């Protein structure tokens with residue numbers, strides 16, 4: 001099947017089907033793991049090889065940023081998913097450098113700490129929309145640790161663009177920040193803590209830390225790279241100073257991006273299998289195993305003996321007439337980046353769903369609570385938007401509409417899921433999925449057309 005990739009900004013008629021989808025979908029590498037491994041490989045004492053690297057806008061931006069700071073990435077056999085990484089020599093990185101973060105939270109939050117240890121002046125900028133994303137606590141934390149950062153007179157610094165004045169190893173020590181706005185503030189500091197002279201004793205001073213899975217992921221990859229890190233009490237992490245020794249690593253498939261494909265099984269009453277699903281993982285996307293049954297789906301897992309992976313299969317339910325049955329999801333908390341996909345299911349469900357503890361999503365690629373409310377209204381649904389929750393009554397009679405993406409890959413895939421079940425749904429700027437899944441429009445079109453083997 002020939003499918004044309006829509007250009008940025010183009011509208012895209014989301015494919016609709018009333019035939020149950022049955023497919024196996026092979027997913028590319030995890031964005032969150034790829035960008036953590038890239039940073040640690042670049043800060044490592046010795047070279048390493050990464051396989052299963054995600055090729056997307058966010059990961060390209062990370063590679064470009066680390067290259068600008070002195071790392072080198074060599075494709076093996078011309079394969080962009082296999083990279084040999086030559087680390088940065090921080091003391092030899094000098095001059096004036098500009099880093100483009102695009103709209104990537106991982107780049108804008110993780111790079112300033114790396115830049116602080118160089119001898120260069122590093123301007124960290126991004127898309128205009130990135131200026132709305134919170135940066136304050138991570139910059140404050142780096143300054144507390146002794147880094148030198150300025151931002152055109154902003155005091156305190158709260159947003160991009162900003163300039164890091166690298167002056168060699170950051171002294172480090174005790175740091176306290178409120179990471180309620182994003183788990184990436186904690187992750188960013190932990191990732192570079194071992195390069196600080198005294199290491200890092202980090203406390204989160206606020207109440208709620210969003211996305212605890214992503215912090216666990218950071219701790220996990222640091223430990224795999226030989227960094228000693230302690231978590232003596234909730235909201236406190238101690239990183240010992242010392243070398244980072246990244247090893248050759250295979251990146252797990254992106255379980256968050258599995259979401260829309262698995263949701264396709266639920267909304268059509270079909271079944272979708274994702275191979276290479278890790279048996280043990282820190283990815284938040286592993287929560288689909290619990291979330292999708294709440295909407296009435298069945299989830300099975302077939303481990304592949306002797307490996308850390310297996311086949312995860314999600315099967316939707318249909319009534320006697322063949323109509324897909326989606327039950328209300330009930331109350332689900334702390335979904336972070338899984339929220340837009342889950343919201344699509346909640347809009348298509350017969351019963352109520354309440355998504356709570358998602359207030360910090362107002363600082364994601366767009367204000368996702370406002371965006372989901374606006375797009376639900378266009379489809380004919382009335383939902384309740386609280387400061388940090390969304391409530392869906394369910395049983396809506398949705399009508400097709402032109403949905404906005406807001407430069408947000410997950411709002412674009414939200415539109416695609418709705419379109420599978422609601423005829424005449426159009427998604428504006430589906431190409432924004434390139435942030436983490438450049439092949440999404442063509443893979444989704446093939447899926448909807450009944451192709452059984454999909455490479456996403």
Ligand SMILES: O=C(O)C1=C[C@@H](OP(=O)(O)O)[C@@H](O)[C@H](O)C1
Pocket residue numbers: 031032033105106181182183184187210211214336337360
């Ligand atoms: O560290 C990471 O890789 C991420 C952390 C989370 O950020 P928040 O804690 O801001 O939700 C998540 O939503 C984002 O997609 C990726």
Ligand SMILES: C=C(OP(=O)(O)O)C(=O)O
Pocket residue numbers: 103104105106337364365410436
């Ligand atoms: C919040 C997200 O991304 P970022 O890494 O840019 O924060 C996301 O992918 O849903």
